[in-house]
Structures are given as structure tokens and as C-alpha cells.
Amino acid sequence: MEEATSIWMNGELVPWAEARVHVLSHALHYGTAVFEGTRVFETAEGPAVFRLDEHLQRLVRSCRMIGLTLPYTVGELRAATLRTAAANGLGSCYLRHLVYRGYGEMGVAARGCPTDVSIAGWSWGPLLGSSGVRLMTSSWRRNDHTVVPTAAKATGPYLNSVLAKHEALDAGYDEAVLLNAAGYVSECTGANIFLVRDGLLATPPSSAGALAGITQDTVERLAADLGLRAVRQELMRSDLYAADELFVCGTGAGIAHVSSIDGREFDGPGPVTAKLADAYEAAVHGRDERHRHWLTPVSA
Numbered sequence: 001m002e003e004a005t006s007i008w009m010n011g012e013l014v015p016w017a018e019a020r021v022h023v024l025s026h027a028l029h030y031g032t033a034v035f036e037g038t039r040v041f042e043t044a045e046g047p048a049v050f051r052l053d054e055h056l057q058r059l060v061r062s063c064r065m066i067g068l069t070l071p072y073t074v075g076e077l078r079a080a081t082l083r084t085a086a087a088n089g090l091g092s093c094y095l096r097h098l099v100y101r102g103y104g105e106m107g108v109a110a111r112g113c114p115t116d117v118s119i120a121g122w123s124w125g126p127l128l129g130s131s132g133v134r135l136m137t138s139s140w141r142r143n144d145h146t147v148v149p150t151a152a153k154a155t156g157p158y159l160n161s162v163l164a165k166h167e168a169l170d171a172g173y174d175e176a177v178l179l180n181a182a183g184y185v186s187e188c189t190g191a192n193i194f195l196v197r198d199g200l201l202a203t204p205p206s207s208a209g210a211l212a213g214i215t216q217d218t219v220e221r222l223a224a225d226l227g228l229r230a231v232r233q234e235l236m237r238s239d240l241y242a243a244d245e246l247f248v249c250g251t252g253a254g255i256a257h258v259s260s261i262d263g264r265e266f267d268g269p270g271p272v273t274a275k276l277a278d279a280y281e282a283a284v285h286g287r288d289e290r291h292r293h294w295l296t297p298v299s300a
């Protein structure tokens with residue numbers, strides 16, 4: 001696998017080592033940036049980006065929610081994404097879009113700072129282990145929607161995820177699940193969560209402070225293909241303990257079964273999780289005709 005060589009910055013591909021920002025960039029001081037994580041998968045026809053348009057639409061919405069004016073159209077960003085993936089020749093890889101307040105003036109008010117955009121790609125395997133995720137309930141509560149727009153994939157609010165992730169790792173777990181201010185389950189630090197109980201799938205709604213995950217949406221659609229019902233509903237911590245199966249999902253994580261939560265163990269991936277994980281693999285690699293439209297070839 002070749003290493004990535006260049007990063008797209010404000011319309012140009014620049015060498016990896018020269019993709020720098022000024023230390024007084026507004027986003028570095030105040031968290032004024034939004035981002036996307038998207039994956040390129042190998043298919044029989046070559047590498048293809050999974051659900052690129054949905055990721056770009058979410059980027060546009062994230063910008064609107066935090067008041068950033070995107071200097072590019074979705075069409076331009078789509079072309080730039082494919083150019084970046086192709087230029088790096090990585091095959092399967094992870095892509096990171098970032099829209100950020102750059103260098104202009106200091107102070108909380110960002111009016112004099114430009115809005116800069118970058119797209120980088122690199123090889124990145126699944127972010128959570130295939131042998132099962134050991135989850136802990138974080139002592140940190142999820143950001144509240146009355147404090148920041150929790151549906152925006154904005155960098156500032158990710159401090160909440162970083163704190164919870166470090167707490168989990170330091171305690172010997174793989175990942176944290178966060179409750180919201182009202183005490184209901186929200187999501188993990190970089191993934192959404194689903195439970196399966198009596199054949200029914202349930203996941204918290206966005207109003208619980210969870211990101212509207214594109215993999216979460218994919219899981220719901222694949223569940224429908226399999227004749228399974230999936231609902232978005234408020235979940236209590238104890239609902240997770242009482243579930244037949246638990247899994248987390250996200251672009252980075254894929255679909256990863258939970259092997260324990262707060263020390264309560266599950267046996268292997270349950271049958272529903274296993275079926276969904278197979279269906280997901282078929283979809284992302286272009287082996288499911290019904291979902292071929294989710295894939296945008298890199299070399300179109």
C-alpha cells in the first residue's frame with residue numbers, strides 16, 4: 001500500500017509535509033471547524049467512496065449550524081474528493097474533510113478570518129477491534145443540544161469525545177458510551193450505538209445528542225432489507241445491559257459488536273449483528289446491486 005503524498009488545500013493539491021496552517025488560526029484556539037470522515041472501499045470495479053454525497057450534505061449542514069460559509073459547492077467538493085483519492089493512489093482509505101476558520105484576526109469574533117477547506121486521505125484500518133468492543137459508561141455527559149449544535153460534526157464539541165475516550169482507555173476499556181444530561185443513552189465517542197432485543201433494533205435519536213450517523217442510517221436500511229424493524233427511541237443505560245446484542249457503528253468503526261458493557265458480557269457477535277455486518281460488507285464493496293448507488297468510483 002502506497003503512502004499518501006498530497007493533501008487538497010483550498011483548491012490545490014499540496015505535498016503532505018507542506019499542508020500547514022498558521023498557529024494563530026481561529027479554529028485552533030476556539031474549535032471553529034467542522035469535518036467529515038468518509039471511506040473509500042475496494043470494489044470489483046476499483047476503489048469507490050461510500051455514500052460520498054450524504055457525507056458532503058452533512059458537511060454543508062454542519063457549516064450552516066455553526067455559521068461557516070462554505071466557499072465551494074457540493075459538486076466542487078465531490079470533484080476535489082475524487083481528485084485527492086486518485087492522486088494518492090491509496091485504494092481503500094479514510095478521507096478527512098475539514099472546513100475551518102483560518103488565520104486572520106485574534107479574538108472570539110471570527111469575522112476577519114477566512115474559511116479554509118482541506119481534504120486528506122490515508123490508510124486506516126477499522127478503528128474498533130473485530131474481537132468485540134469493551135464498552136464503559138463514561139462519567140462525562142454528552143454535550144447538550146442547548147449548549148452547542150450536537151448534530152453538527154464540529155471540532156470544538158469533540159473535546160467531550162476526547163475526554164470520554166481517554167477515560168475509557170485509561171480504565172482498560174476500548175470505548176465509552178455517553179449518557180446525555182437527562183441520563184438517556186446518546187452515543188459513543190466516535191460511533192453510534194444499537195441494541196437488539198427480541199429481534200428489534202433500537203438506537204437513540206439525534207435529539208439525545210447523537211450525531212446523525214451515516215452508518216446508523218445504512219444499518220437501518222440494511223435492517224429493512226433483512227426484514228428487521230429498527231426504531232429510534234430514548235434508551236436507558238439499563239436497556240443496554242438488558243439487550244440480547246449490542247453493536248456500535250460508524251465510518252471508522254464499521255459495524256463492531258460489543259463484547260461487554262461495564263463488565264456485563266455478551267457471547268460473540270449475536271446473529272442479528274453478524275447478519276448486518278455481512279450486509280454492510282457486501283454494500284461497501286459493491287456486491288449488493290440494490291445499494292450500488294451508494295458508491296462513487298474514484299476514477300470516474
Ligand code: PMP
Pocket residue numbers: 037161187188189190191192210211212213214215216249250251252
Ligand atoms: N458519532 C460520533 C461522535 C462520531 O464521531 C461518528 C463518526 N463520524 C459517528 C457517530 C458515526 O457517524 P458516521 O456513521 O457518519 O461515520
